[in-house]
Amino acid sequence: MLLLLVPFCVWVIAFLILPAVGMLISSFQNEGGQGFTLGQYSKALTHPLYKTAILNSVMLSLVSSVIAIVIAVIGAYSFTTFSSKVRDRMLNISNVMTNFAGIPLAFAFMVLYGTNGMFTLLFKKLGLSFLTFDLYSWTGLGMVYIYFQIPLAILLIYPAMYAIKTEWKEASSLLGANSFQFWFRIGVPVILPGIVGTFSVLFANAMGAYATAYALVLRNFNLLPIQIGGLVSGDVFPRIELGSAMAIILFVILMIAMLINEKMLKLARKGY
Amino acid sequence: MQTQERNRISGGRLWHNIVVILLFAFLLIPLLVTALFSVSTNWENTILPQGLTFKWYEALFSDTRFLYAIGRSFLIAILTVIVSLVIMVPTIFIISLYFPKLEKWLQTIVLLPFALPGVVAAVGLIKLYSAPPVAISGTIWILLGVYFIVLMPFVYQSTRNSLRAINAVELMEAAEVLGAAKLKAFVRVILPNIMPGLIVASLLSFSIIFGEFVLANMLVGGSYEVVQVYLFRILAQDGRAASGTIITFFIIIFILYALVLKIGNWKPKVKPLPDAEEEETA
Amino acid sequence: MSFVHIQNVTKVYNKNKVLDQVSLSISEGEFITLLGPSGCGKSTLLRAISGLNDITEGSITVGGKDITNLPPKKRNVGMVFQSYALFPNMTAFDNIAFGLKMDGLSKKEIEPMVNEMLDIIDLKGKENRYPSQLSGGQQQRVALARALVKKPTVLLLDEPLSALDAKIRRSLRTQIRLIQKRLNMTTIFVTHDQEEALTISDRIFVMNHGTVEQVGTPLEIYTSPKTEYVAKFIGNYNVWSRDQLKGIPMNGVPSQGEMFAVRPEAIQLVSTEQAGHIGEYTADGTITMATILGNVMRFDVDVAGLNIRVDMLNEHGIGRLNTGSRVKLVIPSIEWKNIQKSD
Numbered sequence: 001m002l003l004l005l006v007p008f009c010v011w012v013i014a015f016l017i018l019p020a021v022g023m024l025i026s027s028f029q030n031e032g033g034q035g036f037t038l039g040q041y042s043k044a045l046t047h048p049l050y051k052t053a054i055l056n057s058v059m060l061s062l063v064s065s066v067i068a069i070v071i072a073v074i075g076a077y078s079f080t081t082f083s084s085k086v087r088d089r090m091l092n093i094s095n096v097m098t099n100f101a102g103i104p105l106a107f108a109f110m111v112l113y114g115t116n117g118m119f120t121l122l123f124k125k126l127g128l129s130f131l132t133f134d135l136y137s138w139t140g141l142g143m144v145y146i147y148f149q150i151p152l153a154i155l156l157i158y159p160a161m162y163a164i165k166t167e168w169k170e171a172s173s174l175l176g177a178n179s180f181q182f183w184f185r186i187g188v189p190v191i192l193p194g195i196v197g198t199f200s201v202l203f204a205n206a207m208g209a210y211a212t213a214y215a216l217v218l219r220n221f222n223l224l225p226i227q228i229g230g231l232v233s234g235d236v237f238p239r240i241e242l243g244s245a246m247a248i249i250l251f252v253i254l255m256i257a258m259l260i261n262e263k264m265l266k267l268a269r270k271g272y
Numbered sequence: 273m274q275t276q277e278r279n280r281i282s283g284g285r286l287w288h289n290i291v292v293i294l295l296f297a298f299l300l301i302p303l304l305v306t307a308l309f310s311v312s313t314n315w316e317n318t319i320l321p322q323g324l325t326f327k328w329y330e331a332l333f334s335d336t337r338f339l340y341a342i343g344r345s346f347l348i349a350i351l352t353v354i355v356s357l358v359i360m361v362p363t364i365f366i367i368s369l370y371f372p373k374l375e376k377w378l379q380t381i382v383l384l385p386f387a388l389p390g391v392v393a394a395v396g397l398i399k400l401y402s403a404p405p406v407a408i409s410g411t412i413w414i415l416l417g418v419y420f421i422v423l424m425p426f427v428y429q430s431t432r433n434s435l436r437a438i439n440a441v442e443l444m445e446a447a448e449v450l451g452a453a454k455l456k457a458f459v460r461v462i463l464p465n466i467m468p469g470l471i472v473a474s475l476l477s478f479s480i481i482f483g484e485f486v487l488a489n490m491l492v493g494g495s496y497e498v499v500q501v502y503l504f505r506i507l508a509q510d511g512r513a514a515s516g517t518i519i520t521f522f523i524i525i526f527i528l529y530a531l532v533l534k535i536g537n538w539k540p541k542v543k544p545l546p547d548a549e550e551e552e553t554a
Numbered sequence: 555m556s557f558v559h560i561q562n563v564t565k566v567y568n569k570n571k572v573l574d575q576v577s578l579s580i581s582e583g584e585f586i587t588l589l590g591p592s593g594c595g596k597s598t599l600l601r602a603i604s605g606l607n608d609i610t611e612g613s614i615t616v617g618g619k620d621i622t623n624l625p626p627k628k629r630n631v632g633m634v635f636q637s638y639a640l641f642p643n644m645t646a647f648d649n650i651a652f653g654l655k656m657d658g659l660s661k662k663e664i665e666p667m668v669n670e671m672l673d674i675i676d677l678k679g680k681e682n683r684y685p686s687q688l689s690g691g692q693q694q695r696v697a698l699a700r701a702l703v704k705k706p707t708v709l710l711l712d713e714p715l716s717a718l719d720a721k722i723r724r725s726l727r728t729q730i731r732l733i734q735k736r737l738n739m740t741t742i743f744v745t746h747d748q749e750e751a752l753t754i755s756d757r758i759f760v761m762n763h764g765t766v767e768q769v770g771t772p773l774e775i776y777t778s779p780k781t782e783y784v785a786k787f788i789g790n791y792n793v794w795s796r797d798q799l800k801g802i803p804m805n806g807v808p809s810q811g812e813m814f815a816v817r818p819e820a821i822q823l824v825s826t827e828q829a830g831h832i833g834e835y836t837a838d839g840t841i842t843m844a845t846i847l848g849n850v851m852r853f854d855v856d857v858a859g860l861n862i863r864v865d866m867l868n869e870h871g872i873g874r875l876n877t878g879s880r881v882k883l884v885i886p887s888i889e890w891k892n893i894q895k896s897d
Contacts, residue, residue, distance in 0.1 A: 001366055001370060004362050004363070004366055005363055005366060005367070007359045007363075008359050008360065008363040011359065011417070011420055011421075012381055012421070014417065015397070015417040015418050015420065015421050016381070016384065016385070016421050018396075018400055019393070019395075019396025019397045019399070019400050020396055022396050022399050022400050023392075023395050023396035023399065026399055071295070074291055075291055075292065075295045078287075078288040078291040078292050078295075079292070081285075081288045082288070082292075090292065090296075092529070092533065093296065093299075093300075094299070095529070096525060096526065096529050097299050097300075097303075099479055099483050099522075099525045100299075100302070100303060100522070101483070102483065102485050102500070103485055103500055103503050103504050103507065104306070104503065104518040104521060104522070105302065106507075107306065107503075107507055107511075107514050107515065107518060108302035108303065108305065108306045108518070109302060111302075111305055111306060111309050111511075111515070112301070112302055112305050118305055118319060118320075121319045122319045125319065147298070147299075147302070150295075150298075150299065151299065165637065165639060167635045167637055167639035168639055168641060170604075170606050170626070170633075170635070170639070171633065171635065171639040171641075171697075171700075172641070172652070172656075173606075173625075173626045173627050174604060174605075174606075174626050174627060174629075174631065174632070174633050174701075175627070175652055175653030175656055175700070175704065176627045176653055176656035176657055176704075177627070177652070177656045178627075181656060185641075185644075185652070186641045186643060186644075189643040190641075190642055190643050204386075204387065204389075207389065208389025208390065208391060208392070209389075210389070210390060210391050210485075210486045211485040211486055211489075211500075211504075214504075215504060215507060225389065225391040225486075228391045228392070228395060229391055229394070229486075229490060232394065232395050232398055232490065233394075233398065233490050233493075238398075240395070240398070240399050243395050244395055244396075244399070247391065247392040247395040247396075250389065250391070250392055251387070251388070251392055254387050254389075255387065258387065
């Protein structure tokens with residue numbers, strides 16, 4: 001019977017383990033794939049171009065995740081106040097929208113908010129120029145990131161929101177608490193583990209996102225995944241070793257985020 | 273009723289309506305505008321298009337490059353889904369029933385791709401497979417190889433859940449006591465019962481592969497041009513074809529999700545528990 | 555002068571009258587129970603008193619104050635939920651203190667009050683536990699303390715025991731009753747369990763389809779049900795219509811009335827072989843089934859096709875009565891309760 005497990009093992013070794021090990025090895029090699037050196041890592045962490053890419057990615061991921069979570073919490077809570085039929089429908093739509101990311105999303109945003117985009121022109125005409133933004137700026141990219149994070153955040157946070165029992169709210173209102181006091185003292189503390197867990201998934205999602213920024217070709221966003229992609233399949237000449245080191249760094253950042261997440265979860269769950 | 277009472281306390285039906293409307297406006301407008309763009313005659317410097325037409329779709333669907341790209345996406349998606357079901361399901365079944373000690377290992381391996389962004393995965397694969405002995409970079413085979421890994425967590429979770437839901441251990445025992453050989457019991461008893469779960473997993477896997485860009489672009493690019501890579505390449509030159517492709521892509525996604533819902537095994541993550549008292553307060 | 559006064563309360567939901575012109579009065583310190591099956595409107599009435607549900611018509615007065623249109627937190631009612639509804643992120647202490655905090659009391663004022671409650675519910679030393687670390691019964695006691703610590707004018711208990719297992723349910727109901735008496739707390743208790751209602755209440759309001767079907771002390775309700783509905787709900791009454799009794803060879807059937815209820819334990823059963831001395835009796839029958847219920851034996855007796863349920867104390871010698879035994883039945887004439895037919 002163990003024989004039946006062989007195809008799976010072979011596959012995992014060939015397309016998961018070996019590439020990972022190969023990448024780890026090459027991240028410690030010099031250009032040309034020889035020797036042993038920490039040079040690739042030191043370059044990745046000190047060279048302004050690469051260092052900035054890492055920082056940009058972390059910042060963009062943090063900010064877009066936080067904003068998306070806030071919106072998702074408010075939205076998902078509103079979902080719970082509708083009848084189950086409407087609620088299911090809203091969740092289904094939101095789940096389908098998790099597929100709207102990457103290249104298609106970048107295109108849609110160009111049509112809407114690009115230089116001649118529909119909203120750009122509309123807001124200008126209405127004299128609401130302050131509502132327009134440059135899609136090819138960090139703000140613009142942030143908007144796109146927030147957009148594709150929201151449906152995922154709703155998907156992940158909804159179960160936690162649903163776990164807030166009507167009776168808690170009833171009990172707290174009978175005991176004299178108003179809506180704000182309820183959320184401050186009971187609602188938010190109860191969903192905190194869910195929020196923390198969702199946050200780490202969103203952060204990882206944003207850190208690894210490549211297609212969206214890549215598709216906004218009018219500007220070269222200096223992000224970690226974009227740099228990795230460029231180094232590995234660059235037009236000029238590929239620098240696999242540096243790319244490997246950057247990829248390992250990205251992986252390590254995600255691992256750290258997950259570890260922090262686990263720690264936070266334990267803290268948040270303390271007691272109950 | 274329950275919801276109605278909720279509102280009395282949480283205040284503001286109005287507030288929740290506004291939240292939901294704004295949220296869905298933000299989420300749906302980009303898609304709707306893309307759809308509008310794909311059927312507009314001329315839309316350069318105006319807020320709304322000057323006219324509507326389907327001629328771009330006619331052009332798109334007579335463009336062999338587009339049709340080939342869609343065909344390639346379908347081919348790789350079907351191939352990967354079949355291969356991963358054929359390999360994963362027996363593996364998960366055997367391990368969870370007969371080698372439960374290995375389960376933890378399996379789980380760790382299988383969930384690993386969740387923490388592995390496409391870019392990172394691509395790096396290792398390019399290095400390993402662009403030179404002999406196995407130079408499959410740029411072919412459908414490397415995509416098949418890596419998409420299998422991408423799908424692992426999803427296929428694992430739905431298979432595992434289905435097996436758990438039908439209580440596979442007891443079903444197998446019952447079938448064997450009744451005289452069925454293990455293989456026969458698996459094919460006749462287990463497989464039909466986990467089929468709905470597997471179909472749902474397949475459909476969702478399908479949508480994942482259809483939307484995948486990073487690996488397709490970095491590993492094979494133009495030599496096996498799938499729909500997302502095609503979309504990226506025409507994005508700057510031909511906005512109509514791009515918007516038409518996006519809408520086509522989304523229609524496929526909608527159909528997949530509709531099928532998932534129809535099969536009915538797919539529920540929103542949490543379902544309210546029917547409660548006697550809830551009926552009473554109604 | 556009644557302390558809680560509910561007058562003509564009607565609640566219409568989706569064109570259904572969930573409560574239909576309900577009126578009831580409760581004195582201060584009284585423990586009353588709203589009893590009925592799920593769907594009879596008892597919980598809706600309770601939630602209307604708490605302010606969690608609004609009502610379509612009628613008025614609710616507590617302690618001489620009309621609270622019909624007040625929001626829940628201004629009513630000063632305490633409520634305990636079936637699911638406990640303890641806040642999972644707070645310890646037992648913080649759960650109990652919550653309402654006092656909301657009233658803006660200082661820590662110094664709160665602490666002795668909470669400690670006193672902990673004492674009353676017998677959970678001293680467990681105040682720092684979270685709800686998940688407490689058993690169901692302990693959780694429900696915390697919920698009770700949380701409601702009581704605010705000194706509410708009336709305490710509302712919404713099936714507080716039904717999520718607990720039988721043994722804990724019994725001991726907790728005694729505790730609730732003792733605490734209620736000690737604090738002289740006006741209490742409204744909702745349940746679908748007639749045994750619970752009979753043991754705990756000063757008075758019982760049996761509810762049916764949004765109306766109060768019968769009011770009385772547990773003894774009154776149990777011994778003199780007024781309607782078929784109450785008789786069937788409250789116990790294992792034999793309920794017969796006159797039509798059913800037609801043609802059955804029975805003596806002593808009252809000449810008046812259309813429906814009758816007879817308590818199973820009020821019927822005497824004697825084996826025909828030993829019945830020489832019995833004199834007048836109601837009917838001859840055959841035991842079709844004998845069931846041990848612990849201290850009571852339950853017999854199903856067939857009298858010409860009519861099934862009669864009889865409960866007898868499980869005394870020495872009862873073993874002679876068995877399935878198939880021929881028996882004579884005696885139903886004292888006072889035990890034939892005339893009841894109204896329910897639809």
